[in-house]
Amino acid sequence: MTVVELTAADPQRMTGPRQRLTLLVLLTAGFTLAVDFSILNVALPVIGQDVGFSLANLQWIATAFALCAAGFTLLFGRVADLFGRKRIFLAGMALLGIASLVGGIATAPPVLIAARIAQGLATAAVTPAALSLLTTSFPEGRLRERALSLNGALMAAGFTTGAILGGLLTDLLSWRWAFFVNIPVAAMVLAVAPRVLVETRLDRRPRLDxxxxxxxxxxxxxxxxxxxxxxxxxxxxxxxxxxxxxxxxxxxxxxxxxxxxxxxxVPLRVVRRPTVRWGNLAGLIAFVTETSLVFLLTLYLQRVLGYSPLMAGLSFAVLGVGTVVGGSIAPKVLGRLGTRRTIVAGFLLQAAATLPLVLLGRSDGWMALLLIATFIGGVANLVAIVGFMVTATSDLPNEEQGLATGLTTMSQQVGITMGIPVMSAIATAAMSGGDGPAQVLTGVTTAIWVNAGLCVLAALLTFAFLRPAKAV
The missing domain is CATH 4.10.860 (DNA Excision Repair, Uvrb; Chain A)
Known part of the structure; x- marks a missing residue:
């Protein structure tokens, strides 16, 4: 089964300016969706008061988004393969704009939850479509590795940026701007994308499973x-x-x-490839460890050191810088070490940066250690993430790129969603029923031990089992 292009342009031979514009459109969309994962977290209490959520139901503002973003991503990735990646990408961005408008003007809980569900569905549609458009627009090799590095850096930085931006918008304007900020981005993407993205479809469309x-x-x-x-x-x-x-x-x-x-x-022959299977496991652990570490350190900053939500969010700016640095150096690391050793090195460095955080204490003097460790850990985590993305999408034909990027997106979304409840449960169990600063510190440091251990485990599994894919 082959891929038929629906425009005269060849994505492998696009001119330099067109490639850069294609990359800008796809990265902008991906970064915006990553920001949406965390932009409302700081504002949840204010939203609850304004819209009328009970304390017990407040978590559904975040959960409704995460459920749809993780649950539908594999389906939409394959739908994009069958019916057109550009088409699904544009439809998802349009849905994001509409949902953000509805969420920003919502005055009742059902309307706000419906808007978050629609934003989650838009994320599930756009993210794998954007990744497959990226991997099919840039040939395998240094060009694609560079594009995936930038994409990974912005996706990881988006989660941290969302926490900072949400706090700023809520304090300076209103929580409603956390929704409204998506509208001009969606409009810009919808104006430019049809002119630069290349549509593809299968020459023989199979029935959807x-x-x-x-x-x-x-x-x-x-x-x-x-x-x-x-x-x-x-x-x-x-x-x-x-x-x-x-x-x-x-x-x-x-x-x-x-x-x-x-x-x-999902053809099982694709999942059986070591690069797909073990690459996605590495990606899952990469997102579990870093997003849950942000959660644990947020607890430390607010419940132990007494920082405000905004100050806690700003403290992660250095982590965002680390992810950008990691994304910029990842292609060079890949070129020198190869994908397998890059993932292993990334996880080992992340573990080495995470482990000293178990020493955190109850005074502000420990902030220097936190900032240094999170910067180094951000660099290392992004190197591992880029290694996972390149590994899990390589050596596959173009007609299966939507499936491959759907799997990588699923690993990312499930990892983001899974890490926080797992680490929260570990921290809570270690608190021995108390919630004072001393007990919270004990819970946080216990979970950090587990977090660092997961990084070491991921490095060992990747080293032992990740091998180049065989032709199928």
């Missing part, structure tokens, strides 16, 4: 909901356990379906 799509989407939704619920309530919560069990059952059913259908949503 409906049962596979339903089972994997339902399984991911249940899994993400269960993890989120467990982090908020406890790992003994009945609803969390039922959701997790349902998620495992549906994902197992999905694998059985994929073995039997003629045109599977």
């Amino acid at each position: 409906l049962w596979g799509a339903l089972s994997v989407t339902g399984g991911l939704l249940a899994l993400v909901y269960g993890l989120t619920r467990a982090g908020e309530e406890s790992w003994a919560d009945g609803r969390a356990l039922i959701a997790l069990a349902a998620g495992v059952l549906l994902l197992s059913l999905f694998l059985l379906i994929e073995r039997r259908v003629d045109a599977p949503l």
